[in-house]
Amino acid sequence: MGKAVYKVEGGKMIRVQLTERGGRIQEVKITGDFFLHPEELIEDLEEALVGQPLRESDLVDSIRRLVEERGATLLGASPRDFARCVLMAGGSGGVG
Amino acid sequence: MDTGVRDAFYNMALDEALVTARARGLVANTVRFFRWGPSAVSIGYFQSMEEEVDTAACDERGVDYVRRVTGGGAVYHDTEGELTYSLMIGEDHRLVSRDIQGTYRTLCSALVHGLGLLGIPAEFKPINDIVVGGRKISGNAQTRRMGVVHQHGTVLREVDPALMFRLLRVPSEKVRDKLIQAVEERVTSINRYSAREVSLEELKAALKQGFDEAFHVRLIPGEPTEFEKSLAARLKAEKYATGEWNLRR
Numbered sequence: 001m002g003k004a005v006y007k008v009e010g011g012k013m014i015r016v017q018l019t020e021r022g023g024r025i026q027e028v029k030i031t032g033d034f035f036l037h038p039e040e041l042i043e044d045l046e047e048a049l050v051g052q053p054l055r056e057s058d059l060v061d062s063i064r065r066l067v068e069e070r071g072a073t074l075l076g077a078s079p080r081d082f083a084r085c086v087l088m089a090g091g092s093g094g095v096g
Numbered sequence: 097m098d099t100g101v102r103d104a105f106y107n108m109a110l111d112e113a114l115v116t117a118r119a120r121g122l123v124a125n126t127v128r129f130f131r132w133g134p135s136a137v138s139i140g141y142f143q144s145m146e147e148e149v150d151t152a153a154c155d156e157r158g159v160d161y162v163r164r165v166t167g168g169g170a171v172y173h174d175t176e177g178e179l180t181y182s183l184m185i186g187e188d189h190r191l192v193s194r195d196i197q198g199t200y201r202t203l204c205s206a207l208v209h210g211l212g213l214l215g216i217p218a219e220f221k222p223i224n225d226i227v228v229g230g231r232k233i234s235g236n237a238q239t240r241r242m243g244v245v246h247q248h249g250t251v252l253r254e255v256d257p258a259l260m261f262r263l264l265r266v267p268s269e270k271v272r273d274k275l276i277q278a279v280e281e282r283v284t285s286i287n288r289y290s291a292r293e294v295s296l297e298e299l300k301a302a303l304k305q306g307f308d309e310a311f312h313v314r315l316i317p318g319e320p321t322e323f324e325k326s327l328a329a330r331l332k333a334e335k336y337a338t339g340e341w342n343l344r345r
Contacts, residue, residue: 076223
């Protein structure tokens with residue numbers, strides 16, 4: 001299992017715990033002191049990432065899409081920050 | 097209303113009960129002041145209790161720990177060292193907009209005004225802080241449920257970073273001193289800034305006046321209703337005092 005901590009410049013702290021298999025996310029938990037409205041979306045977001053390749057563009061797209069579809073608001077962190085922390089926990093800067 | 101000193105689980109349960117009562121139209125918009133006894137650590141909705149809080153150190157000192165319904169970071173609520181407020185306000189109210197960041201600024205303006213009445217030239221600092229001379233004196237967190245904006249926050253009267261970092265997890269002993277020093281530099285308190293003892297009563301009176309004047313309202317002293325009290329008791333037992341809630345992330 002990989003772990004990472006990422007401090008957003010001028011923002012909040014993100015922590016990720018991740019299990020990967022063959023370059024794809026098997027399980028992921030995102031914690032931290034950011035704000036996401038509505039809060040319960042975090043669990044859907046974690047689920048949506050399962051099966052995704054550890055590639056920044058794919059991760060950013062799926063996080064952004066979910067946030068937009070649900071009319072959600074992220075404060076103190078962006079979809080890209082989440083994606084970066086996930087990649088760090090995956091043990092690399094990612095591919096692509 | 098002022099609900100005095102209560103334990104962490106009841107405090108968070110009563111907040112949710114007040115939101116529910118407001119959402120059902122049973123009560124008007126509410127401002128609540130409260131304190132925490134025993135002293136307690138609250139963590140943000142998205143935080144991991146295990147990662148953030150040294151629960152063994154808390155247990156040793158009789159400090160409670162609870163998860164909030166709001167995001168944001170871990171906060172140490174000292175019984176004497178801080179005053180907490182919460183407010184429950186319909187989303188259709190003139191003070192509320194869809195813009196969450198903007199609503200923070202508007203709602204925090206009452207606290208900024210109240211601190212000004214104590215001679216403390218505070219200002220709002222995005223995302224969710226109030227600072228004086230660049231140092232944090234208040235942290236705030238907001239959520240929206242059932243058509244109600246629920247914001248709570250803490251105003252520091254005294255601050256003890258060394259104690260705080262005994263209760264919160266730190267990466268290592270070496271880092272602990274650095275973190276303590278950083279908080280010493282970045283955080284202040286009413287007593288420290290004013291260089292005098294400001295009582296909790298005086299602070300509460302100033303904040304109440306801050307709400308009245310900044311929002312052009314008159315807060316009417318009140319008590320939780322029977323509905324709110326019994327719902328709070330149930331929410332404490334079934335949610336906020338449970339490991340299922342507090343350790344869920």
